[in-house]
Amino acid sequence: MTAWLLVCNPMKFRLKAMLDDGGELTNWSVGRYLRDMHKGDHFALWLTGQGAGVVATGELTGEPYWTDDDEDDDGYWAEPPGPRNVVPLRVEQWLQAPVPRSWFKTHGDFAAATVLTQPFATNPHRLSDEQWGALAAEVEQALTHPTEGWQPEGDGIWDLRPGDQIRRVELHDRYGGSRQGGISPSRTSNNVIFFTDPGTGEQHGYQDVWESDDHFRYTGEGQVGDQVFSRGNKAIRDHLQEGRRLRLFIGSRGVVRYSGEWILDQSRPYSWGQAPSTGGGDERQVIHFHMIRIGAAVTAPDVPVGAEYRVEDETTIPAPALPSAPDPALMAQTLSKHRQLQNALAQQVRDRGYHPLSPTATDPAFDLAWHQEDTLTVTEVKSLRLENESHQLRTGVGQLLDYVDQLSARSPQVRGVLWVERAPTEDRWIGICERAGIVLAWPGTEARVWP
Template sequence: MSTGEAGRDRGADGRPLWLLEPGDEVKRKELHDRYGGSRQGGISKCAKSPNVLVFTDPSTGHQHGYYDEWAEDGTFHYTGEGQTGPQSLGSTGNAAIRDHVELGLALRVFEGSRGVVTYVGQFAVDPADPYSYGKAPGTGGGPLREVIRFHLVQVGATAPQSAVPVGTDYRTADESVTPAAPQFTPPDPDLAGRNLGAHRRLQNALAEAARARGLEVFSPRVTDPDFDLGWRASADGLTVCEVKSLTESNETRQLRTGIGQLLDYHDRLRGRAADVRAVLWVEREPADPRWVALCARAGITLAWPGREDDVLD
């Protein structure tokens, strides 16, 4: 992170100007030395500059019940601070995110929490739907407690298409997770009841089959669309996969949803890899055989357990 010529990297008020662009990497120590804020924790309100620095890191966050993810509506759901007991909007970090617009502070999101971190970009709390409450375990698999999930929308520029690699180390899906209580809006079939466990078993089994063939298996980064898993056989080509459980009653809906998601993922990733393949992996062979040909016409490989060779070789 270059500070430029003396005086040119500070505003009229003497505070440091923001110099990072989406996709830039920086040591967390240097980041706080320049802009202020605590070097520990996921939410850091800065005294030296008008910023709130927010860090998301699945490799460390999941052990504390922090499950950050992109939602279907395009907002980024970020879990508030507090490792045990119910989270409160009154805590310093959570209040800083909630009130950042009113306080005149920019919300800066980073991927990673230690060592070198990657700047994702500037975000803002969704004014129409700023946050929701959910359930998550406490630190170390403690009892379920209430957590806050802030709904963040990206502001301004995103990382250049080729600036950030696709995927990070594969995160094994928790097959024993309990689905959330039903909502008034129709839920995604894969997030309710028996389908959640079936979905995650399918996903983990496919990941293991890919590893057994020597493929590099990965999960999405914060800067990636929210595919279920992917694998890479070479530096230039990658495959992204959407997994769907199927029942007689939801088959058509699930297949339509999966196709739409994969078309979106493929379009968003094609500028970041020379060759992107899309796979729709389902629980069983669809009752209607037309889906295989329909997917093929859309550039998607439709397959199910027993047809691993179709997608992994």
């Protein structure tokens, strides 16, 4: 019997509010393994955020199906989920306290579990027979020996942009976290908020260094004695595994300025240094976190590229952000075609025995990638209309040259594929791409990609 792990982000779905109102969970959104999920399969529900873990188990009551409306919303979604695939289910038990993330991290059967290694992957995560057996036993233990109850994180959606200023009191009212200290893990959202302030930090030995606009060395917390990995330091060190986002602010009191989202450099997440204690005391050991701004190029060879492919929704198209945006119907048609092309290409990759990948926070924004022996193939997908064909092809070539350059240090060989919906009207584009070292292909010319 197959078993699945479904993930619920309480910032997006107010699960606790639904249960408090006497509601019943009858289905859940899924985006992959649609043909593998069947009636009678076991499932566990994983709640993200502070105190994350499994809070319920049950079984599927049918096959995944497509729904075009928000009939299951009832006001508990932070934003209407829109058209999507859902799988019907029945919860058989809610746990008074979750099986926590820490249990999964220390249990040998879950060392490579995707909910830990790919926390942002699309629902669901597949569980092996051994994993489900171990989890079922732990759930039984939690039911017979309950501890303190669980509280999901709050409903605040991050809406600050880099450069925005906000009073620190208001910041924490909105997103949680302590109003004092340099590192402030939130219990009401999935954010770790941290602050750098040369005016106050250096007197405590906090010598933060901007190595470039995209690389920042941040000193951990702890004013006296050697710093250790607890509280805020631990939250920063483990943020990727725990699915938490690092939010940096300039300043520490009054009005602070948002500097954007960061991640730890996975090739060298931290190092140790020496600094005086508060007030100029004895030298002590401090932690230096090595951070990279989200979107910056990562060149360390041991940082893996991509995560399991996230199937693109081919029907839910966002509305234009500005009244002056192009024709909404045309935008929807173009974006839908792009997503269809991308999903179809991902399926071809699977059919040939390879694993399609979507970019992570440490990757450039490619559409699709896969490993084939010692070669990493990275693709850009483009829909084509007569009026925009040259622009799309020029843009695609430029993007791929950038992607290949950024990823060249992370794979023995990297090649770029420009995948378009049809043959270009001008054959010269084939020669242009060949001279640039890029494969130009479209449906029906798969032999260009897989000779």
